[in-house]
Amino acid sequence: MEDNVQLGQDIRDKLALSEEMEVLFEVQNGKILLQRLSMGTIPKVLLMDINMPEVDGIEATWRVKELYPVIKIIILTVMDDEKKLFEALQAGATGYLLKDAKPHQLLNAVDEVLEGGLPLSPSLAYQVLAYLKGEKHVPKRPIAAFEVLSKREKEVMEFLKRGLPIKQISEELFIANKTVRKHLENIYEKLHIHSYKELIAKINGDERN
Structure with missing residues (x-):
């Protein structure tokens, strides 16, 4: 899901390098995405931008996972932002890549989520590990x-x-x-x-x- 025409074309070009992948549709925001899914076209994987009009990628991820939990969602964004990364994961995203990812990285990410993995851009992987270890937050309090x-x-x-x-x-x-x-x-x-x-x-x- 991409609202920038040129970036959308770049993504399609990367995916076209694999004969095993088929692009079912492309939409410009989360509102249109939900309408398209309601028509019965359910992909195995969604590539989701964050910064979009009307319904952004984080909100769209929440809604898609609530209605169609079987769909895997990879956030594909220019935002190298720790806060957005964790918001996306909390919403149900199963991967987070930057748009400058090489074609093989994008294709491998799609395969990885289908196999139950959590692909991340290398620059973000350390942040996730540090977060899970509690290094970027105050010590856990008794709850x-x-x-x-x-x-x-x-x-x-x-x-x-x-x-x-x-x-x-x-x-x-x-x-x-x-x-x-x-x-x-x-x-x-x-x-x-x-x-x-x-x-x-x-x-x-x-x-x-």
Whole structure:
């Protein structure tokens, strides 16, 4: 998904080097992407830009993974930005490459996500490792009682414990889906976790203590 015509052509040229890959469609923003997916054309992998009008790549990733969890999403961007990297991973992206990636790097990344891997641009790989080791953040705090969360974040977490999807949580709390996702992002950041699975493990671990 690319809103810059020339960059979009460059990406297609790289993908064309593989006879095993087929480009099903190209759209200019997340809103059009969701409309296209709703028509039944479901690719195995999406290449997603971040900086786009109407619905950006991070929000589009959240929405696609909520509606079509089977789709693998690789962020392909010019933004060598740690914050955007982790926002993308939290949203459900399964790879993050810079647009100057060589053709073989892009093709290998597509193969890697299909095999369950997490391809990253070399310049970003160290940042992820450092983040996972806690080197770029304050030491993890004990989260018994989840005292670090706001009242609203705790409410969202309680609904997550019950297995409610984002849409239903938004209806229960009378807030937008996007707001629920923002609360979820804040919960992940405050608890130093990166997925719904880790959140449930933290909740269950706290309840046993």
